[in-house]
Amino acid sequence: MSLLTRRRLLRRAALSATAAGAARTGLAGATAAGIAASATALGGCDSPPERDTDAERDGTLRFPPGFGWGAATSAYQIEGAAKEDGRGESVWDTFSRTPGRTRNGDTGDVAADHYHRYAQDLDLMRDLGLRSYRFSISWPRIQADGSGRPNQRGLDFYRRLVDGLHERGIAPMATLFHWDLPQALQDDGGWENRDTAERFADYADAVFRALGEQVPVWLTINEPKTVVQNGYLTGHHAPGHTDEAAAYLVAHHLQLAHGLAVQALRASGVPGRIGPALNLHPCYPADDSAEAAAATTLYDGYENRLYLDSIFKGAYPQDVLADLGADSRMAKGVRDGDLKIISSPVDLLAVQYYTPIYVTGGGGTVRRWPTSEADWQQIYPQGMYDILTRVTRDYGRVPITITENGLPCPDAPGPDGTVDDPNRVTFLRDHFTVAHKAISDGVPLESYHVWSLLDNFEWNEGYEQRWGLIYVDYPSQRRVLKRSAHWYREVIRRNGL
Template structure:
């Protein structure tokens, strides 16, 4: 066996799936699709490795049937995908692009034909450029724009979706994109970061309320988590790790499940926060039905007073690393799942992303070992009382890896970007064996 676990270990009803995101795989920038912030960010020299963009990506827009066949043949139960906001609303609001809606009709119906449960995500980072022109996540009005978009999706597709997530990884939307400048729109500004960090959660809560009002069911959000450890046991390094845990993890958990932001992070953000933000916290904490957990790695942090607004510096750790340089630390997944369940909520949890970048090729034994260890962490968390209902590997396909362009490959399936040929990797075969008891060849 390629994986040491059996499907029966996870119990009746546990879902296995694979995940993708629209901008990373769809291509198909035709038929009325509007511009997104990633189109313009990628077009700006220096932002993305090799100047790569998602213009063609994996051509999933035209090849979705082939990709869904891979999921079905692999024995997966579910497919986590995202809607492209600018494909549906080219200006972000107002006029609807019927051909965009038609594409997602075809995609969702094709999932159902293959007995795949559609797990839809409303926002995986491709903000319509027209809304960025209006301030994007810095403009409080985005809560209303996003809620209107959410209602449109809910009314059109909600009866066919197994679940709907509002936003994927709000830390990336807010901090990575507005403080570190690594992702679109590429700001490096603490005021912008504070505002985006609040508005992204206000938009989430507003959208949950709006979808519920039109009958939306099984609604949640997908948060990403990192285990933050001190580089040493020195008090200042432990404090740096604690602050990073606040920025990365607790800001979103505390906001959603406690209706308040952590005091240590707020101490840095307060001068820059929107006026009367505290009045929004009831909306931020609108109850959800499930929580998605994305987990990849841990980080080691030390105090660095030269770092300005946040005196933290990440240092290289000693553990084995993936091709993108992230430490492999399966224990972290067990820890974060049990921490959420013990400290924050009893609602169902789904591991909505977990995987590793690996070098080019089809034989990927390190990735198989990575998945095996992290599936073991899920089982350990369940034994400790975490209500984990499913696991989605990232990603189904090698794809456009944001600022890394096409240089980093996370896929269970290899993609030749010149020919668009799909070739299942050993890791795909491992899941196929786990889920079907067979290791079938796919043409």
């Protein structure tokens, strides 16, 4: 399979530009009937099912004591204040301000104005009862051009945020890179340039030394696969390239940056746990043919094992390397010792689950389940169970945190000002149920962060999709807790369903 063919497959996977799948069949790992029924009803987020599982009515699904119920955000999606207090330009500033790149020409210049309203948002987190908050640090807010002395005003903002979390009894979980690469580094080649991984390690070290005593958990690179696929194959994320030859060299440098950041934390002497944040997509054959099974194995290599194997086994999967070819830029870019750096021991794995992938014998993809408003997202809770148990089986009992899982819905205030999103409640309940089953079956899952705390800038979709537990009225920046937020508060209070 050529890299060009692979690029086309990834384009289809990323955009879900495939025909609807045939009627559901008895696929391996099929979901329980109740969860399948709810997934069907959730298609398009427009037919809210009203039902309680027997387990929920009985109050039997209790999570382990101290389970870290949380929510997640990222800097560019919520902070705004794009030109304040020494923040530099990021690739997403450039991308979103380029005509035709985002829906309605939306940018993150203001977003949810969290930079100015963080204290209010912290109070909302406290009122929800959150035990953990996963956020990201804006690299260009710390180093305007991606290198040099850190910007104290940027560090001070995150210090105030972290201190505010502690004051409210919420554990901070900080992501070092959530896609907002300083534009100055992009101008020098971005992630195609090996030096960017070194600059990232320097940035990480500065942040560790400034904030490390107060941050118990660090995540290195958010979803390197999305940067590769959406930023360098399909081009609908920053930096907006469609360069198949560069894409997997970028993957290697992102993995190298991860490993260098792990080493930087260890060298700093700062206490804290650290690990990667990977979006993992369980891959299933679309039919029972040997061709579909073989194509699924390779697809899984690109989707999952390329990132998991390098971190946990110190090697890239051989089938992927063979498919890329010995003359690929990635193969030529791997130096002696790189895999040892990438596989520096981590303390935990952050898993982000949104959708399964069904692969045909020809290497294409088909849809098997209803999609949400995000047409790439098939609603299949069992996929979360399958990926969590698979990771534990294949890579050992590394502690796992779910750092993203959620659903976009067409949320709007009703006549009384409340926001009713029953489909999000059903979606989360079903995913919490399979997460509980995974724990019962031996997965060392220690926390769960709903995506997202707030409605926000959803990358190339702008403000069209609302993923938040909290509704944001963008003109006024007024916050309203949705029905799902009130429901989630009760889940946290009960530590279960």
